[in-house]
Amino acid sequence: MTNITRSFHTFKPNDTNHEDDSVVSNDFSTTLGALILGLVFLLGVPGNLFIVWSILARIRQRSVTTLLILNLACADGFLMALTFFFIIYLATQTWVFGNVMCKGVFYLCNTNMYASIFLITLMSIHRMLAVVFPRRVSQRITRKIVRRVILGMWVLVMLISLPSLVFRDVRIDSDDRNKTRLVCAPNHTLPRHVRFQYAFETVCGFFLPYVIIITCYVMILRRLRKTKFRRKVRSENLILAIVVTFGLFWLPYHVINMMQVAAEWYPEGSKTRETLDHIAKSSRAVTSALAFISSCANPILYTFAGKSYMKQNGLAFMAKLFESTSSEQSGNKSRVMGKDEHYR
Template sequence: MHTPTTTPPMIPTTDPNQEDDSLVSNDFSTALGAFILGLVFLLGVPGNVFIVWSILARIRKHSVTTFLILNLACADGVLMALTIFFVIYLAKQTWIFGNPMCKVLFYLCNTNMYASIFLITLMSVHRFVAVVFPTKVMIYANTRIAKRVVVGMWALVFLMSIPSLVFRNVREDDDEMGRPRWVCAPNHTRPTYVRFQYSFETVSGFILPYAVIITSYVMILKRLRQTQFKRKVRSEKLILAIVVTFGIFWFPYHVINMIQVAAEWYPEDSPTREKLDHIWQSSRAVTSALAFISSCANPVLYTFAGKSYIRQNGFAFMARLLEGTSLDQGTKKGRNPNSESSVGLNNVISNGNRTSPALNGNNTG
């Protein structure tokens, strides 16, 4: 393995007292992170490509939920394609791709984080409108408005991810054996920058969206309990599974963020500071790798949700699972929500039980 001893041109260095916030700060977590990312790449790339293909090639009419799932699969697929760079980084334990790629790759990772949680939030809000305000769903939750909202969301996502583009550079560092190497790590020169970046990530990319999601599902469940049908429909379970899965895999990452922020409030010679620094430095690679898993988990969830269609429809099962999301068009034309044109996901949704006309007829996916 090549270990440079001098600083190459155009690659900035930072002072030796800067925080060691690199993915290769610990040998064990680095090896485990590389293993996890390798599996993520093998599962996530074909899985998300299959979802995109199923929606674009197999589904004639796209509903709001289908459109959101398409965007989520595209975002996750791009992130999965980038994991190969991080696998090489963790395996070699030195950054070989240069400073521009260091900035761009981590910027795209942050973009995916925000895009994923915001798309999941939009799914939850859409379900909230469809269930709680079924008569308003065609006015405020149609695909034309959804496209405008998603375009605005992507613009906001690229803007919010700028800190990861600014506060990251390649620098020379020493590994645990004292050998020199290159790391792609944040270049925070002040404690205030650390507090700002990681607090901003956790609050805007986790806490606030999840507050909206939880509120939406509380209202959905409250509405369902008011009907004579007590069982939750499967579409709610599927989207809820996406929400929970994302939370499980991203929660450790944000906990590490907050531990690092907390450490910055203590003096550098404080024993508490040393303990907190050791925790986040030794855990950063693993928690980051776990966060990547959320982007390859959704194809697995869809497969389990549509397993009853696999034997009958083969590779078209995903389209069969999602085709019922065209109910918004069917409802708009005044079709009977229980007619043949409303099969697909609505059959999956009902779990063998008929739902109320209000919920069934305006269930847009």
């Protein structure tokens, strides 16, 4: 309770830098967000656990794509498990888990957000290298190198998620009916802190990765046109579906981030600032819940992609899907290399 009391003294109602931007600041948004997260939890936790089990128990020779999908499922599954805390938070409209958990849960959420988009980016880069530089990829990119890259990525995401650990605390807030509640909310004391955290999060966790992903796919398309190899393979479609799904569900969240950044550039009390603040506060719970959907959507995508294997392979259909994508990529590399030799 000492930390909570300290937070209360730090964020006084008359403080000009006080932010009422917790995810429980709007009743409708809170209720809708809790319903979405409940559905996400029921679908996402068992779905991602099934993917992890399929890869670890059923696949011995794991390709680069399979290793990346395994790590993505671990990140998504862990993120889905954290929704339990947010469901209770939104349903009760008060944070009951203490200040340490307030910081820790949001830090882990940010870590897994970065991990998800970085792993998707690595999938796109690997796909580009396999098509554009097939000979070099087959000779130099080994599973050992990939494991080191993935380990380095996890260290990186743990470091760049630190702002969410620093800029968050439990505080005591009161609503329009003078009802007090505990909220786990940002503790920015200066406008530049708001601009830094949300801009950094959107640039590193969305904008830059998507620039890399789009660049990769432009290079893939140019290469395939040049070699006249136009047949799409299952792995290409699957990775593209993962990329598009992540972008659709995370875009609203980052739009809200940018609204909060933009609001801080306007003077205190201006109508534009109040409008942007109102939109951000009233939409934060829903956009955050929508972002969580992307982590439970991947098992659904894999299920649709592997439905042709269900009758023959039963519960092993997911493993069969990943094995087939690996063999398709190997065959694709060989065909592109053959075309390369022909054009030389």
